[in-house]
Amino acid sequence: MPQPQPQPQPQPQPCRAARPAVDPAVDPARSERNERGVTTAEYAVATAAGAGFAGLLYKMLSGGFGNELLTTLFDHVLNLLGVR
Numbered sequence: 001m002p003q004p005q006p007q008p009q010p011q012p013q014p015c016r017a018a019r020p021a022v023d024p025a026v027d028p029a030r031s032e033r034n035e036r037g038v039t040t041a042e043y044a045v046a047t048a049a050g051a052g053f054a055g056l057l058y059k060m061l062s063g064g065f066g067n068e069l070l071t072t073l074f075d076h077v078l079n080l081l082g083v084r
Contacts, residue, residue, distance in 0.1 A: 060066055078084045 061070070075084065
């Protein structure tokens with residue numbers, strides 16, 4: 001008895017939402033290569049902003065304003081709780 005021939009498997013079709021491959025020489029703005037490092041740059045900006053905000057808070061709270069602010073805040077909370 002002859003062996004049955006294997007049927008060829010259908011090739012998967014690309015997703016419609018997938019971006020076609022673009023030659024960077026033709027359109028460098030759309031190439032994938034230009035997007036490398038974007039996430040790293042975003043983390044760097046967020047880290048710098050956080051460090052700046054922390055420095056500002058430290059400066060504000062380590063002076064007389066910070067001491068007065070914290071004292072007033074704790075006194076208010078203790079009064080609300082009925083401890084003072």
